[in-house]
Amino acid sequence: EPEVTQTPSHQVTQMGQEVILRCVPISNHLYFYWYRQILGQKVEFLVSFYNNEISEKSEIFDDQFSVERPDGSNFTLKIRSTKLEDSAMYFCASSEPILPGQGNNQPQHFGDGTRLSIL
Amino acid sequence: SQQGEEDPQALSIQEGENATMNCSYKTSINNLQWYRQNSGRGLVHLILIRSNEREKHSGRLRVTLDTSKKSSSLLITASRAADTASYFCATDRNQFYFGTGTSLTVIP
Numbered sequence: 001e002p003e004v005t006q007t008p009s010h011q012v013t014q015m016g017q018e019v020i021l022r023c024v025p026i027s028n029h030l031y032f033y034w035y036r037q038i039l040g041q042k043v044e045f046l047v048s049f050y051n052n053e054i055s056e057k058s059e060i061f062d063d064q065f066s067v068e069r070p071d072g073s074n075f076t077l078k079i080r081s082t083k084l085e086d087s088a089m090y091f092c093a094s095s096e097p098i099l100p101g102q103g104n105n106q107p108q109h110f111g112d113g114t115r116l117s118i119l
Numbered sequence: 120s121q122q123g124e125e126d127p128q129a130l131s132i133q134e135g136e137n138a139t140m141n142c143s144y145k146t147s148i149n150n151l152q153w154y155r156q157n158s159g160r161g162l163v164h165l166i167l168i169r170s171n172e173r174e175k176h177s178g179r180l181r182v183t184l185d186t187s188k189k190s191s192s193l194l195i196t197a198s199r200a201a202d203t204a205s206y207f208c209a210t211d212r213n214q215f216y217f218g219t220g221t222s223l224t225v226i227p
Contacts, residue, residue: 004161033215035217041219042207042217042218042219042220043156043162043207043217044217045215045216045217048215091161091162093161093162105149105150105167105169105211107152107164107167108152108162108164108215109164110161110162110163111161112159112160112161113159113160113161
């Protein structure tokens with residue numbers, strides 16, 4: 001069964017450094033997402049991406065964050081000037097096309113996440 | 120806030136028993152989805168129920184939706200040790216909101 005893969009599984013970075021988290025979504029999916037889960041807390045939506053542009057973003061997703069689909073397979077999340085509070089699990093997800101006017105009506109397929117530790 | 124909120128926060132049952140988890144949300148929705156998360160892993164989609172549906176089944180899972188009460192329940196019948204995980208409901212408008220989850224422990 002196709003799956004979403006994320007690399008690395010664990011990233012340790014010094015505070016203030018930039019980090020890029022990588023994801024390979026399921027190949028025929030067109031919608032891509034990043035979520036964050038701080039230890040012991042809920043999964044928080046960061047951003048959704050469709051047709052090579054951001055379709056939705058949360059208030060967490062400020063100028064420190066950016067996303068990119070540099071080629072036909074990868075989907076990346078860049079975090080600039082990392083802070084201690086950026087330490088979390090970051091999950092990538094993808095889904096099939098969403099039918100217009102019916103909300104988020106497709107299952108999302110998640111990777112196993114990248115654990116980001118900021119020192 | 121749109122977020123779904125699950126209760127109970129934690130549930131411990133014996134293998135073979137049924138487990139019921141509830142989700143409440145605050146504003147109108149198009150769809151509600153239930154996901155499972157095993158420790159240290161990503162979320163796995165279980166079932167989607169649309170706002171015009173009242174009940175849906177998938178194997179040992181039964182989901183109900185009451186839009187008048189803005190609530191949903193997930194029933195797992197004949198639980199197994201492998202069902203031990205956290206369970207989340209997710210509601211939508213344009214973004215996707217997850218609740219805080221119910222941590223289910225099934226004791227063999």
